[in-house]
Amino acid sequence: MSKKLFVFAALLTLLALAVGVTSAQDRPLGEITQRIVERGSLICGVNDVLPGFGFKSESGEFTGFDVDICRAVAAAILGDANAVTFRPTTGADRPTVLASGEVDLLSRNTTFTLSRDVDWGATFAPTIFFDGQGVMVRTESGIASLADLAGGTICTNAGTTTELNITDAMQSRGLEFTLQTFQEFNGAMAAFNEGACDAVTTDISGLLSTKGSSADPGSYAILDIVLSKEPLGPVSPQSDAQFADIVRWTIFGLLQADEFGITSENVDSFLTSEDPSIQRFLGVGENLSGTYLGISNDFMVTVIKSVGNYSEIYERNLTAPFGLARGVNALWTDGGLMYNPPFR
Amino acid sequence: MQVRFSSIRLVVKGIIWLVNRLQDIFPFLRDERFIKIFLQVAFVLVFFTGVAILAQSVSSALAANNLSPNFQFLGLRAGFNIGGAETYYSPDESYWRAYTVGLENTLRVIVVGLPAATLLGIIVGIMLLARNFLIRSIAQFVVEILRNTPLLVQLFAFYYIVVLSLPAVKDSIEIPAVNPLVVLNNRGIVLAEMMASPRFILFAVIATIGIAVAGAFWLEAGRIIERTGRNIPRIRSALGIIIGVGLLGYLVASLPPAPTTIMLNQDGVQMEVAVSDSLEQSLLTPEQRAEVARTPLIIISPQKAGLRYVNGNPYTATYLALTISLIVYTAAFIAEIVRAGIMAVDKGQIEAARALGLSFERTLSLVILPQALRVIIPPLGNQYLNLAKNSSLAIAISFADLFQVSSTIINQSGQSVSMFAIVMLTYLSISLTIAFVMNIVNGRFQLISRDTITRAPWWKRLNDGLVHTVLRRPHVEKIPS
Numbered sequence: 001m002s003k004k005l006f007v008f009a010a011l012l013t014l015l016a017l018a019v020g021v022t023s024a025q026d027r028p029l030g031e032i033t034q035r036i037v038e039r040g041s042l043i044c045g046v047n048d049v050l051p052g053f054g055f056k057s058e059s060g061e062f063t064g065f066d067v068d069i070c071r072a073v074a075a076a077i078l079g080d081a082n083a084v085t086f087r088p089t090t091g092a093d094r095p096t097v098l099a100s101g102e103v104d105l106l107s108r109n110t111t112f113t114l115s116r117d118v119d120w121g122a123t124f125a126p127t128i129f130f131d132g133q134g135v136m137v138r139t140e141s142g143i144a145s146l147a148d149l150a151g152g153t154i155c156t157n158a159g160t161t162t163e164l165n166i167t168d169a170m171q172s173r174g175l176e177f178t179l180q181t182f183q184e185f186n187g188a189m190a191a192f193n194e195g196a197c198d199a200v201t202t203d204i205s206g207l208l209s210t211k212g213s214s215a216d217p218g219s220y221a222i223l224d225i226v227l228s229k230e231p232l233g234p235v236s237p238q239s240d241a242q243f244a245d246i247v248r249w250t251i252f253g254l255l256q257a258d259e260f261g262i263t264s265e266n267v268d269s270f271l272t273s274e275d276p277s278i279q280r281f282l283g284v285g286e287n288l289s290g291t292y293l294g295i296s297n298d299f300m301v302t303v304i305k306s307v308g309n310y311s312e313i314y315e316r317n318l319t320a321p322f323g324l325a326r327g328v329n330a331l332w333t334d335g336g337l338m339y340n341p342p343f344r
Numbered sequence: 345m346q347v348r349f350s351s352i353r354l355v356v357k358g359i360i361w362l363v364n365r366l367q368d369i370f371p372f373l374r375d376e377r378f379i380k381i382f383l384q385v386a387f388v389l390v391f392f393t394g395v396a397i398l399a400q401s402v403s404s405a406l407a408a409n410n411l412s413p414n415f416q417f418l419g420l421r422a423g424f425n426i427g428g429a430e431t432y433y434s435p436d437e438s439y440w441r442a443y444t445v446g447l448e449n450t451l452r453v454i455v456v457g458l459p460a461a462t463l464l465g466i467i468v469g470i471m472l473l474a475r476n477f478l479i480r481s482i483a484q485f486v487v488e489i490l491r492n493t494p495l496l497v498q499l500f501a502f503y504y505i506v507v508l509s510l511p512a513v514k515d516s517i518e519i520p521a522v523n524p525l526v527v528l529n530n531r532g533i534v535l536a537e538m539m540a541s542p543r544f545i546l547f548a549v550i551a552t553i554g555i556a557v558a559g560a561f562w563l564e565a566g567r568i569i570e571r572t573g574r575n576i577p578r579i580r581s582a583l584g585i586i587i588g589v590g591l592l593g594y595l596v597a598s599l600p601p602a603p604t605t606i607m608l609n610q611d612g613v614q615m616e617v618a619v620s621d622s623l624e625q626s627l628l629t630p631e632q633r634a635e636v637a638r639t640p641l642i643i644i645s646p647q648k649a650g651l652r653y654v655n656g657n658p659y660t661a662t663y664l665a666l667t668i669s670l671i672v673y674t675a676a677f678i679a680e681i682v683r684a685g686i687m688a689v690d691k692g693q694i695e696a697a698r699a700l701g702l703s704f705e706r707t708l709s710l711v712i713l714p715q716a717l718r719v720i721i722p723p724l725g726n727q728y729l730n731l732a733k734n735s736s737l738a739i740a741i742s743f744a745d746l747f748q749v750s751s752t753i754i755n756q757s758g759q760s761v762s763m764f765a766i767v768m769l770t771y772l773s774i775s776l777t778i779a780f781v782m783n784i785v786n787g788r789f790q791l792i793s794r795d796t797i798t799r800a801p802w803w804k805r806l807n808d809g810l811v812h813t814v815l816r817r818p819h820v821e822k823i824p825s
Contacts, residue, residue, distance in 0.1 A: 152651035153427070153531060155742075163424040163752060167435045170425075178531075178652070179425035180662070181752065182742040190504055191742075195512025196530045196661065198651050 027294040030242035032104050033077060041083040044070035045103035048088035051209045052318050053109045053129075053232075062086045065317040066107040069128060069234055069251065072307045073105060076250045076290070076299040081306030095120045098237060105247060107234040109205055116235075123244040125234040126251045128310075130328045130337055132226035133165045134204035136211065139221045141198060146173055146225060152198035153178040155188040159202070165227040166201045185210070199223075203230055204324075212322045226328070246293050252340035253300040256281055257309035259331055259340075264308040267301060281343040289343060310338065406761065413761040418443070424752060426744045428660040439753050446749030447770060453667050453735045453745065454774065458728055461671045465678025465727075472683040483679070490676035495734055498673060503665040503741040510661075513651060523645040527653055532661040534646035534653045539634050547590075547597040547640035554589025558582040594640060602638040630655060662743035666735065674731045678724060685720035686712060717789045725782035729775050736771070746770060 029037065036042050046066055047054030054064040067086065075081040087103050098106045099121060109131070110116070112124045135154070137143040143152075146169060154170075156162050158181050170177050182188040185202055189210060192200045200207070204222065211220045234251070236244045257263070260278055262270050270278055276287075283289030283297035290299035307313060310331075318324040330336025367373045406413065418440040425435050429445045471483035490498070510530040511517060518524035527534040565578035605616045608627060619636045622628050628636070630644045646656030689712050697711040738745035750767045754760045 150650060158752060158755060161756075164756065167423060167425045171435060176430060177425065178427050178430060180427045180742050181744070181748070183739060187504075187742065191508060194508035194530055195514075196508055 027242065027292070029294055030240035032237065032240040032243040033246065033294070036077055036104055036243075040078065041085050042070060042074040042077065042105060043085045043087055043103045044073075045087050045089040045094060045097050045106040045108055046070065047108045048086075049209075050109060050205065051212045052322055052324075053205055053209070054088075054107070055209075056086075056088065063317070065129060065313060066109060066232075066234070068307050068313045068317065069107045070105060072250050072254060072303045073234075073247055075303045075306040076246055076253075077295055079296060079299075079302050081303075094235075095122075098122060098235060101237070104243070105234055105236050109232045110235055112231045112233055120235070121238045122235045123238050123241075125236065125244070125247045126340070127231035127233045127337075128251060129205070129232045131203050131205050131230035131232050133162060133201060133228040133230070134207050135166075135199050135201045135223040135225060135227070136192075136207045136220055137199045137223060138192075138195075139219050143198065143223075145223065146170060146175060149177060149199055150175045151177065153180055153196065154199045154201055155180045155182060155191050155197035156201045157182050157185040157188055161228060162202060169225075169227050201227070205232070208318070208322045208324060217322070222324075224327075242294060246295060249293060249343075250299075250303060253281070253303060253343070254307075254310040254313065255331065255338050255340040256343055257300065257304050258311045258338075259333060262304055262309060263312055264305055267304045271301070277343070402761065413759065413765075415762055417757045417759050417762070420757070422753070422756070424756065426749060427742070428658075428663065428744060439757060442749055442753060443746070443766065446744060446746040449663070449744055449749075450735050450738075450746040450774075452663065453670065453738070454732050457667055457670045457674070457731050457735070458778075460667075461674040461678055461727070461731060462724070464671060464675035466682050468675060468679035469682025469686070472679055473686060487676045487679050490673055491680070495669070495673050496737055496740060499666065499669045499737055499740055502669050503662065507661050507665045513648075513653075516648070516653075523643075525643070525645065527646045527656070530661055531652075532659050532664060534656040534658045536646060537630075537644040537656045538641050539630055539644050541634040541637040541640055541642055543597040543600070543637070544640040547593045550593025550596060551586075551590045554586050554593065557589065558585040561585060597640045598638055603636050606632060606636050608632075660743070662738070662741050665741055666738050666743045666745075670731050670734055673734070674727050677727050677730075681720055681723045681727065682716070685716035685718075688719045689715045714789070718791070721782065721786045721789055725779060725786070728778050728782060732774050732778055733771060 044067075046062060047064070048056035048062070050064070052064055054062065054066045056062055070084050070086070071081040074084045087097065089097050089103070089106070089108055091108075094106055094108055094110065095116075097103050106122075109129075110124075111131070112127060116122065117124055135146065135149075137149075143149055149170070154166055154177055156166060156179065163179060163181055167179065180188070180191065180197060182191070185200075185206060188197065188200050188202075191197050204226070207220075207222050211217050211222065214220065234247055236247050238244075257267075260270070260281065262278075262282075267282075270282060271284055273279060273282075273284075279285060280287045280289060282301055283291070283299070289297050291297045293299070296302065308316070314326065314329065319326075326334070326336060328337050330338065332339040363373075372378050419438050421435075422437060422439050422442040423435050424442070426433055426442060426445050428449070433441065433445045468483050468487060471479050472487065474480045474483070508530050510528060513529050513531060516527050516529035519526045519528075523536075525536040559582070562578055562582045565576045565581070568574060569576055569578070602619070604619055606619055606622060606628070607614055608617045608622060610617075610627075617627070623633070633644070634642055644655045646653040646658075648654075693711055693715065694707060697707040702710065735745060736747040739748040739751065742748070747767060750763050754763045757763070
């Protein structure tokens with residue numbers, strides 16, 4: 001009786017497992033993933049002039065936050081973080097290169113907005129960097145807040161909402177100021193460097209890159225204030241949901257690794273972890289992870305080994321060179337906005 | 345090649361044959377009157393079809409993006425600050441108000457730029473004709489450089505290299521060092537402000553009397569000059585009367601003693617303070633200083649407050665950079681026009697004037713300039729139009745002119761069609777106004793013959809007639825009896 005029951009239960013379990021495994025393994029590769037696998041490399045549209053996010057060095061090497069996301073996706077699909085062909089794109093041509101299939105993935109400090117989500121026929125991956133309009137001053141001026149800028153001159157570049165955001169911020173604090181609007185941010189920086197402006201304002205990523213590439217980054221200080229919402233993330237074509245899932249869960253994986261404290265250095269020690277949620281995450285043993293996505297079950301191990309977790313990527317690209325603190329980009333466990341759904 | 349050539353020739357021959365046959369069938373096709381009308385109708389049809397296609401494609405493109413051009417958005421809140429207009433414009437005002445602020449800024453450039461460019465152009469133009477080798481060469485050198493480099497490049501160089509390298513606000517140049525009249529830094533110039541005290545009324549009354557007397561003298565002197573031909577220096581005399589009476593009025597108004605104490609609100613307590621003490625401690629607002637002043641006018645110096653200067657009249661660096669660049673650039677062209685105009689006056693005219701014993705100044709003002717102006721004014725009008733239109737380069741150095749503010753409005757509201765229509769209409773109105781005024785001036789200086797009056801259109805005849813009878817009253821010097 002009990003033996004019969006045991007056999008029945010065992011069979012049932014096996015069946016369930018088999019169904020689960022086959023359904024996951026049989027998940028057909030989407031057209032883009034298929035293309036990437038056949039080609040053996042991922043074509044990634046990136047910025048090449050924004051240090052910290054996407055930058056091409058004189059030796060032709062690409063570095064930056066967005067660039068590392070490309071590498072992570074390549075590691076997830078192909079098991080090799082270097083199997084990426086970078087394609088520099090401009091702000092204006094990015095919807096076209098994405099729609100035409102010239103790139104598989106667009107990872108170019110792109111703000112997630114309603115109109116882009118619809119008009120570009122794109123799927124936005126989770127936000128990897130919460131950017132926003134920031135304010136930069138000269139360190140020697142001693143200005144530490146917007147209130148210190150009362151009566152001063154703030155320079156900016158003409159944008160869709162740049163002038164509006166700074167005006168709102170100053171007005172809501174009851175502060176008078178002079179706004180000088182340049183067509184190009186370079187013009188604003190020239191005036192700022194000569195002391196004709198007390199502060200410049202544009203997206204924090206732009207401020208960072210200007211600061212980082214200047215002769216003396218220490219002479220600039222970015223105020224601890226964010227004037228607008230600019231969530232930046234990679235974009236993939238809407239046509240391939242499977243590829244979009246891979247991108248999405250690779251990014252979630254970077255955050256999950258950060259939360260678990262799994263780094264590129266110590267990832268091997270976690271392979272023997274007793275914690276079931278870590279086992280599920282890394283795809284150890286019988287646990288399903290990458291298989292659900294149609295890729296290598298332990299894809300996160302490869303990804304973490306090649307590019308590190310979210311903190312490591314942030315530290316390498318933004319904190320070490322530019323001294324940028326995590327701010328809102330900290331994990332939710334540290335009071336930030338970075339949060340991922342569970343791996344199960 | 346040979347084949348292509350002969351085949352083209354065949355086609356042309358074929359067309360000619362076809363037209364000839366058609367003309368045989370319909371003889372009116374040979375009628376020159378028909379051809380003229382036909383070509384005009386065809387041109388009008390093609391033109392309006394083109395316009396209709398353009399309009400259609402614009403409106404369908406707009407409809408595709410859910411945009412409909414309208415002008416209601418002009419009433420919406422602008423929401424952005426405009427540099428240099430902080431004291432009279434707030435972001436809470438409408439797009440329309442923001443546009444008018446931009447227009448005012450453009451007009452400020454044009455109104456200052458036109459006379460200044462003319463004056464500088466005349467001076468440099470005369471320098472180009474100087475006998476002195478050094479003066480002439482320097483003038484030629486500068487004019488050639490200015491005329492042969494793009495204005496945009498000059499503007500960039502002037503603002504980004506010259507203006508921005510002036511000291512920053514905290515190291516501003518203050519002239520003189522105490523109670524400055526002029527403050528200069530790379531954000532602009534602040535000039536001290538004149539403020540009227542209550543005594544100004546007395547001064548104004550006396551000065552007005554002086555001006556009235558001077559005016560009466562001017563008119564009477566004019567009559568005497570016309571009647572007798574005597575040479576009375578009426579300009580100098582009239583100015584002398586105005587200045588003399590004005591000074592007298594200033595002294596008279598300054599005679600009554602000034603109050604020695606003033607009521608001040610200090611920490612919520614009203615107390616009487618000696619004027620000398622309060623002035624020393626700079627306790628008084630400009631209005632209070634006017635209250636206790638001894639003179640009809642007082643000078644309020646710019647004063648540094650935090651990151652900026654308060655009091656005084658500020659002129660932003662971008663405004664000055666744009667205006668000066670436009671003045672200098674346009675003056676170079678005007679100088680060439682003036683030089684050409686003066687050279688166009690027959691040398692014999694000058695020799696004749698000299699022979700009559702006219703002094704250099706009188707030769708210049710009575711013989712050379714009136715004739716040179718006839719040549720100078722038409723191209724001068726062109727330069728005025730150029731200056732007005734070139735003011736839209738303000739956008740390159742972030743001066744908030746009409747075009748720059750309108751670009752921001754377009755950026756914010758998305759109403760590009762409506763806003764560009766407004767911008768173009770505005771520049772068109774400015775240009776047409778300048779052209780209209782220059783036409784009147786031109787009419788005033790051209791030789792008037794029976795021809796010019798009878799052949800001109802009615803409005804021009806009216807204009808010239810007016811000029812002829814009212815403005816151009818001939819100075820018929822009567823022979824003293």
